[in-house]
Amino acid sequence: MAEATQLQLADYIRDIPDFPKPGVLFRDITPLLASPDALRETIRLFSDHYRDREVDVIIAAEARGFVFATPLALALNASFVPVRKPGKLPAKTHSFSYKLEYGSDTLEIHTDGVSVGQQVLVVDDLLATGGTVDACCKLVEEAGASVVGCAFVIELLGLSGAARIEPHETFSLIKYS
Numbered sequence: 455m456a457e458a459t460q461l462q463l464a465d466y467i468r469d470i471p472d473f474p475k476p477g478v479l480f481r482d483i484t485p486l487l488a489s490p491d492a493l494r495e496t497i498r499l500f501s502d503h504y505r506d507r508e509v510d511v512i513i514a515a516e517a518r519g520f521v522f523a524t525p526l527a528l529a530l531n532a533s534f535v536p537v538r539k540p541g542k543l544p545a546k547t548h549s550f551s552y553k554l555e556y557g558s559d560t561l562e563i564h565t566d567g568v569s570v571g572q573q574v575l576v577v578d579d580l581l582a583t584g585g586t587v588d589a590c591c592k593l594v595e596e597a598g599a600s601v602v603g604c605a606f607v608i609e610l611l612g613l614s615g616a617a618r619i620e621p622h623e624t625f626s627l628i629k630y631s
Contacts, residue, residue, distance in 0.1 A: 463499075464628050466492040467608065481608050481630065483579050487521060496522065496627060500577070500605050501529035503625055509602055510572040513537050513594065515561055515586050518579035522607060526577060535567035537590050548596060552589045561589045563597070570598030581606040581626060584615030591622055 466486035473480040486492045500522070509530050514523035515537040527534035540549065540560050547562040568574055574594045576587055581604070591601050601622045609615065609626035616624040 461492060461495040463492060463496060463607070467628060481580065481610070483518065483607060486607070493525075496607060497525045497529055499627055500526050500625075504530060504575060504603065504605070507602055508573045509575045511535055511568055511574045511599070512577055513563065513568065513574055513590055514577045515590055516542070519577050522579060522605075523577040526575075526605075530575075532575070535563060537561050537563050537593065548593055550589045550592045550596070552585055552592075554583075554585055559585075559589075561586070561593065563593045565597075568594055568597040568599045572599040573602045574599045575602045576604040576622075577606075578604075579607045581609040581615040581619075581624065582613045584613075584618030587615070588619050591619060 468482040468485050470480040470482050509532045511533050512523045512527040513535045514520050524534050543562055546565045549560050549562045551560040576590045587604050594601050603623035606626040609629045611629055611631045
């Protein structure tokens, strides 16, 4: 069941059964992205939640997180810093490797992307097991900055991603059990 918002953002999420493999129910955000009203409402809800907090930098891992993080950075008058897979960023980087359900992955951020003492908001489209956002938080902390919170369009409660990224605040617009 999804939690409601004013515009019923859950109405803009398409369910795709058996994608990317049998037994998986994929929550597709492309209808939300195709609706200017739904996308605007998504950014408004995020910015309303974080407006009264000090946010210097917003980071997001490629690629869907970029779609929400960039306009949110503008709304909060913060900078946006991308987190990418190895070899995609042109300047010197910090990297963090982490385990996935079936292997491992590595994320990188420019060494000058986040500075000591900055307040950083981590944004992504979906919180599932929390591996990617946990890696983002570790990159922020290794740079000497603080994580203000972690914001998601969708959270899949059954996969316990919020527990993995504790003690960081999790703010999700749509929650599925």
